[in-house]
Amino acid sequence: MLRLALADLWHERVLFLCSALGCAAVLAPLIVLFGLRQGVVAGLRAELLEDPRAREIVSVVNRTLEPALFERLAADPRIAFVVPRTRALSATIVLENPERQGNGIRVELLPTAQDDPVLPGLSVLDQDELVLSATALQRLGLSVGDRVMASVARSRGREREVLTLPMRVGGVAPLAAAARDAAFATVPVLLLAEDFLDGTAPADARPASEAEARRRPFAGFRLHAARLEDVPALDREFRLAGIEVASRAEAVAGLLRLDRNLALLFVAIAGAGGAGYLVSLGVGLWAQVERKRRDLALLSLLGLKRRALLAMPLIQAAAVALAGAALAFGIAAAVATVLNRAFAGTVTGDRPVCLLNAFMAAGAAGVTLAGALVASLLAGLRAAAVAPAEGLAEG
Known part of the structure; x- marks a missing residue:
């Protein structure tokens, strides 16, 4: 089923690329925003920690x-x-x-x-x-x-x-x-x-x-x-x-408020943008299932089990999510490099103003993958519900 799902994506690679680009367009700004929060707050916190009088x-x-x-x-x-x-x-x-x-x-x-x-x-x-x-x-x-x-x-x-x-x-x-x-x-x-x-x-x-x-x-x-x-x-x-x-105390309290406010801003933007993209991904996968009902019915008629049909949209959504996350992190890394050069020595001393690392890449991929699987679950259930007789009826 994995090979069949990926072969179907390759057959419709233009649609797959568009879906991955859509995922990257939503995810890249969120990664940059999270990197800015980490860089600015971590830099200010490090400056305070390096000052023995801060505590x-x-x-x-x-x-x-x-x-x-x-x-x-x-x-x-x-x-x-x-x-x-x-x-x-x-x-x-x-x-x-x-x-x-x-x-x-x-x-x-x-x-x-x-x-x-x-x-x-x-x-x-x-x-x-x-x-x-x-x-x-x-x-x-x-x-x-x-x-x-x-x-x-x-x-x-x-x-x-x-x-x-x-x-x-x-x-x-x-x-x-x-x-x-x-x-x-x-x-x-x-x-x-x-x-x-x-x-x-x-x-x-x-x-x-x-x-x-x-x-x-x-x-x-x-x-x-x-x-x-x-x-x-x-x-x-x-x-x-x-x-x-x-x-x-006032300087420390100000830093903690900044950290909380940036976290709230990130959650709000991530929630709005991520929910919108996941809905569009789920709708797109549902539409694909509806468009390929006859093909799915024939596969079921040939002996493919329902759980395999259920897995097909999930595998395709996972592939879109991982490809989009990789593309988004590449774009975010390029933007972070530009920002760090532009703001070098002005905000957080010699520290990067936008901080990205491998843990963020893994976290972004994991969250995107989980969201894509949830969004594709209804499409998978719809695919598993296609009756084998529909392939004969439409034949």
Whole structure:
């Protein structure tokens, strides 16, 4: 039956070609639209994911946050990383190159911990180590592994006291993590600087252990969501709880809305265009069955079973669908090449604006094939219902 169905298509190859072209005319724009959605949204999502600050949420108002809150945040599956921070006014420190005494610079002191997303590849940071921004490292004339003197000064009456900590450069922060002069340190170092400025720590004090430091209240936090989709929800929950935060929630929410809107647009266009083509394909196959009723009746009279007659329109519809899908993907690939060259570097950086791959080709062929088989089912049932006597009657 397969050979007979394909031979019939070859006999009427002009009609077959027209049907395949009709399928490609409907399917090619849908593939291009889907490729545009994948390229644009994937490009924007990749840009956000490459930015270590995209999933970051930082509290902006000093509060008294108990250790229990940080335990709950660390246990939340939506949060991949959380580190407490001290008051902003106490989170500054003066760094000095021991070989260039008298040329110290004031930098922002930022908390960090193991697996910090803004410091990829950073191992466990010791308490006597700092990760400096590229600008601070350059101004100090230091390299990774060099010694650096960190100091915090306070005034008590007429006396000026200085807390001095011998530190070492443990790494360089990426430009996206700190564009200005900054130093990342462990939480005990930040707490020591805060306690010294508050007058509760002497000038010869040294950082406490990490476990001891985490048992104290903190003024704020810095956390990173596990997924981009979690950023808007976490931002909203913190604000409802009365904790003011800064995040990229609006940008992330805009990207998610764009993704949903493009998906809705694709479904609407695909549904309208695909339904129209499948109806026309089914009607065309029905018309062919009606036109070939005498031939089908003779085949039935010669012993061809009803299920074979049923399969004939289905096989022909599958051949039309596969040929149309292959032609449509070829056309879409050519259009995608033109679009990617025309919009190179303007929408999604160096990424393609229209993204097509083999999985899309297989998916398009599969969906088209399934739709064609459904559309041809009524024609197949009509072919199977042709009585053998009709061939004799019309003979």
